[in-house]
Amino acid sequence: MNAREKLLAGIVGGVVGLALLAFGVRAIVIAPLRDLDKRIGVAREKIGKIQTQRRAYFAAEERLGEVVRRTFADTxxxxxxxxxxxxxxxxxxxxxxxxxxxxxxxxxxxxxxxxxxxxxxxxxxxxxxxxxxxxxxxxxxxxxxxxxxxxxxxxxxxxxxxxxxxxxxxxxxxxEVQRTNLxxxxxxxxxxxxxxxxxxxRDIFRPYMRRPATPPQPGQPAAPFSRPGVPPGPENFRVVSLSEWDGQPEIHVRDLAGQKTLRFRPGDELAGGVIALVDYRPLPRPDNALLQSYSRVILRIGTDYWAIERGRTLADKRKLAAAELPPGLAAKP
Missing domain, CATH: 3.30.70.60 (Ribosomal protein S6/Translation elongation factor EF1B)
Structure with missing residues (x-):
């Protein structure tokens, strides 16, 4: 090998050595730096999450304090x-x-x-x-x-x-919060x-009443007037309400045949008698003693008293014994 070849071989060897040195420095210095950067990034991400959770905690604590201030007490x-x-x-x-x-x-x-x-x-x-x-x-x-x-x-x-x-x-x-006197x-x-x-x-608990029927056209015969005590019979008249308005009892009787509601007050005639009063005592129902009836209309027919429970028809009237009469009624003439 002459001097020129030796020079070329030395140059090539130097280049290879520099390359190996560069890779060695990179492996020894740069790789740990990159790893350090990754760890720093992970730490920053964790710190960001912790800061977010911390802000959320203080916001929740503030909202909780507002709720506690609006409670009646701590026990x-x-x-x-x-x-x-x-x-x-x-x-x-x-x-x-x-x-x-x-x-x-x-x-x-x-x-x-x-x-x-x-x-x-x-x-x-x-x-x-x-x-x-x-x-x-x-x-x-x-x-x-x-x-x-x-x-x-x-x-x-x-x-x-x-x-x-x-x-x-x-x-x-x-x-711990500073309570105020609410x-x-x-x-x-x-x-x-x-x-x-x-x-x-709207009086949502008043009994439903159907709209009055359209009056007949001229030339057409009017429908016969229907009232309790005459055909089509007492079973077609139902006591639908025993309300009290302005301190005065009011009896609503539904004409099932004529599709209208008739109104009565104590002293009016009804079902062959005279309305004596409306009894609001809660009593066992005549047809089922396990259930309660909270109101009924009392009729005076001759010297006897009869009762019709709310929701029943005039055909369901029943004669009252002396023990069933409301207080004071038996003493009335």
Whole structure:
């Protein structure tokens, strides 16, 4: 090998050595740096998640504090007592009698971090005042939910019976918050309350009455007048309502043949006798002693008294024994 070949071989060897050195430096220095960059990226991602969770935690803690400030108390016993006092105040504010309502404490599901408590409420009163109560309870500032609402006709004419559950929360453990003295500020003069007047004006519990029949066209014979006591027979006349309006009992009798409703008051003639009064005592039904009948019309025929239960026809009238007469009626001449 001459000098020139030796020079070329040295140059090639130097190039190869430099290449190997470069790969070695890369493997020794650059690869750990890349690995370090990856670890830094993973750490930054974890820190970002932690910061997001931290912000969410403080936001949730703030919302929880707002909820706790709107609860009645931090303990079940104290919250139950305060919510019961609030219910009493709202019943009176709605124009209802406190003694006319029963309140039974109820404890519902225990969820994580809170317990659901409340009251099952039941009572009778005029529909207007029941709507007042539901409105006032809905506008109370405390955390609450009203559910299982049921409204039906009451036992006394002109009243309805309401049943519902008023529920609230007790947070446990509750964070330390600066409580404020919450006060129910809703009144019956609020514009939002007046929007509910249509519920009362519709009189949803008054018995259904069919629209009067179209009068006959000129030249056509008019339908014969149908009244109790004449054909087509007393079985075609049903007592559909024994309401009381402005303190005066009113008897509604449905003419099933003529498809119209006749109205009577005490002193009017009905079913061959004179209406003595409307009896609102809850008594066992004559056809089924296991069921209750809450009203009936009392007729005086001669010296005897007869009764027709609400929902029955005039053909179902029955003679009353002296023990079945309402108080004071037997003494009347």
């Amino acid at each position: 079940v016993d104290e919250a139950g007592a305060r919510s019961g006092e609030m219910l009493t105040r709202q019943i009176l504010a709605a124009g209802l009698r406190e003694t006319g309502f029963t309140r039974t404490p109820v404890s519902r599901n225990t969820v994580r971090g809170a317990k659901e408590i409340g009251w099952n409420v039941q009572g009778d009163g005029p529909l207007t005042n029941i709507v007042n109560l539901l409105y006032l309870l809905d506008r109370t500032p405390w955390v609450h939910r009203t559910e299982n609402l049921s409204i039906a006709a009451g036992e006394v004419p002109g009243t309805v019976r309401a049943r519902f559950s008023y529920l609230t929360l007790v947070v446990d453990p509750a964070p 006060v129910a500020t809703a009144t019956l003069e609020d514009p939002a309350r007046h929007l509910l007047n249509s519920i009362v004006s």
